[in-house]
Amino acid sequence: MTLADYLPIALMALLGLGFSVVTLWLSWKLAPNRPTAEKLAPYECGIVPLQEPAERFPVKFYLVAMLFVIFDVEIVFLFAWAVRMDEFGWAGIAAVGLFMALLGETLAYVWKRGALDWNVPYRRRYRRVVAEPLEEAA
C-alpha cells in the first residue's frame, strides 16, 4: 500500500471536515445572536421547574439494571477462569477468591445503602441519600 492509496480516505476526511465547518459557520452567521441570562444557562432537560412535583416518579429499575450489569460481568470473568481451572491451580483459586471477595463487598455495600430495597418509596430513598446531607450542612 502506498501513500497514494490513502487518497480516498484523505478526501473523505476533507469532505467531512468541510461539511461540518461550513454548516457550523452558516448557522453561526445566519442565526441572530441575542443572548440572555436564561439562554446562557446550562440546558438540562426542559424548563426549570418552579416547584417540586406532587409525586416523584420511581426510576428504581435503572439502579437495579446498573447493578445487574456489574454482577453479570463478574460471571463472564468467572467463565474464563473456570475453563482452565486445573491449570491455574491454587494460585488461580486465590486470585478468583480475592476477586469474589471484592465483589461481595460491593454487594454488601449496595445492600446496606438500600439500593436493593424495592418497596421503599422513592421519596424516602431520595431523602436518605440527598436531602439528609443538605440538612446536616444547614
Place this chain on the structure above:
Amino acid sequence: MNRADLVAVLPEVILLAGALAVVTLAVFADRPRAEWGTAAGLALFLAGVAAGVQWWALGDTPGSLHFSARGLEVLRNPMVVMDPYSALAGIAICVVGLLGLLAAWELVGSLGRRGPEFVALLLLAVAGLHAMTIAANLVLLFLALETASISFYVMAGFTRERLDADEAALKYFLLGSFASAIFVYGVALLFAATGALGIYGAGGLRSFFATTIVVEPGVLVVALGMLLVGFGFKVSAAPFHQWAPDVYQGAPSGAVGLMAAGVKLAGFLALGRVFAAGLPAQIDRWSSAVAILAGVSVIVGSVLAAVQRDVKRLLAYSGVAHAGYVLVGLTVGVFGLPAVTFYATTYAVMLMGAFALVGAVSGSGGGASPFEDWAGLGRRAPGLALAMTALLLGLGGLPFTAGFVGKLQVFTAAIRGGFLWLVVLALVTTVVGLYFYLRVVATMYFDDGEGAVAATPWTTRVVVGVAVVVTLALGIFPWPYLDVVRDALPL
C-alpha cells in the same frame, strides 16, 4: 507471580485496600468522618512510602519488568515496569493525592453520607493515576487512564444540587470518553503497524523498532497522531482543551485541584514513557508534532487566560499554557524527561495550592470564583492573599520560585534539541502569562472588596502551606531535587 511483582504494584494494592476500608468503616461500622478520613490519608501515605521503598530498592538498577500469568511471558510481554521513573512518579502522585484529600476535606464534610463515596473515589482515582505511570503495555495504560478518568467524572458532578456541576460532569464525561476512544483507536492502529502493544520486552515496541525499518509509515503516523490527540485531551493541550475551563468552573472547588493536577501529572509522565522511552526510534516522526502542539498550547492558553474574569477559568487556561511548556521539554525525547518530570511535579503542587485557595475564598463546594470574590483580599484576608501571590508568581515563572527553575529546565532542553523558535515563542507567552497572573494580584491588593472571608479550615491551610513552601524551596535551592529527577529515568 513472585514477590518483586507484588512490590511493583504495592501502591495500587494499598490504595484499593484503603478505598475498601473507607467504605467499610463508614457504611458498615458507621464510624465518624475523622476515622475513615484518617484511614484514607493513611492509605495515601503508605502508598507513597511504598513508592519510596521501590526507589530505595532499585538503587542503581535501571528497573525491572513484571506481571504475566506465566514466568517466561514476562520477558516477552510485560504489563508493569518498576524503574526510578515510576517510583518518583508514585511518590509525587501520592503527595498530590494526599494534598487533594486535605483540600477536599471541608467539601467531604458538607457531603454528609455521600462523603465516604467521594473519598473512596478519590483513592481509586489516585490508584488509576499511579497505574498510568507504571504501565508498560498500552492496553493497561488505557485501563488505568479510564480508572482515573471515570472516578474524576463522578467527582466533578458530586454536588448534584448545582446545575453547573451537572454540566461540568457531563461535559467532562462526553469529551473525555471521546478522547479515550481516539486513544484506543491509536493503540489499535499502532498494533496494526507494529504487532506490539507493550513497550518493553522481546515483543515490545522498542525491540520492534530496533530490528525493523518502517518503509511505508502511513498507519504508524496516524497511530502516533491519535495517541498524541488522546493524551492532549487528558492534559488539556490546545486545541484539545475546550472542556477544561467549563469543567474546572463547574466542579466543586475542593475537588478540582486533584482533577487538574493529578491528571496532568500522570498524563505527562505516561506521555513521556510512551513517546520518549517507548518510541525513541521514531522521534523524527513525532517530535515536530509535539512541538506544534506545544506552540499552539502556549499561545492559545496565554491569550485566552488574559481575558478571563474568573480565577478558576484563568487557572484552566493557564493550565493549557503550562501543558505547552511541558511539551516543549518533551520535544527532545528522553533527554528532556528530567525537565518534564521537574516541571510537571512542581506545577502539580502549585496548582493544588492555588485551587485550595480558590476553595477557601469562594467556598469548597461552589463553582464559579469571579474576580469580585478576590477584590480587596489583601486587606480582608492578608494571609490568603500573600499565599496566592506566591503561588501565582510561581506559576508565572518568576525567579526564586519552582516555576522559574522548571521553565529554565524545559527551555534549556529544547534549545539543545534545536527547537529555538519554540523556546522564543514560549518566552514571549511567559511574559503574557505574567500579565494575567499579576492582574489577579492587583485585584487582591488594589481593588475594594466587601464581606469577610470564612475561616480557613486547617486542612486547607496545610495544603496551601505545603504548596508555598515547595514553590519557594525548590525555587531557591533546587539542586537536590534536580539530581533526583536526573536519576529518575525510565527503563
